[in-house]
Amino acid sequence: MASVAQQIDLAAWIDKSLDYLMSNWDDIPEIAADWDNWDEDDRLDFVLEWPLREDRLHQLQRWQIDGNLSASQLQRFAELEELIERNTPTLGHLLEDESAIAPGLAP
Structure with a gap:
């Protein structure tokens, strides 16, 4: 059985993951609106780093499947x-657009 400290650490990590993902997914429309102003390197970095998310x-x-998330x-x-x-x-369009620069990177 997991210790109380391990459960607290997991709860904190889940909260951080939720914050991180909400922020990144919430930014997609703004990124798309500014996409044409990004240079090629920045766009490629975005595409290469997206799998981390x-x-x-x-x-x-x-x-979530394992039942580790609290009600909130x-x-x-x-x-x-x-x-x-x-x-x-919208994300799909960004990743597809970048595939013209780096074929094989986008789905």
Whole structure:
């Protein structure tokens, strides 16, 4: 059985993951609006670093499946899922646009 300290650490990590992902997914419309002003290197960095966010999301999903999220974290997780659903098409356009510069990087 996990110790109380481990449970507190996990709860804090879940909160940080939710904050991180909410912030990044919330930024997608603003990034898209400014995308044409970004230089090629910045766009490529964004595309190359996006999988780090996906990894964090997959970890959060595993914690949710395992029942590790509190009621308030589950509410925030549901809000995150809505945000992801709303911004996924825009993100897809950004990643597709970058594939012209670096073929094979975008899905």
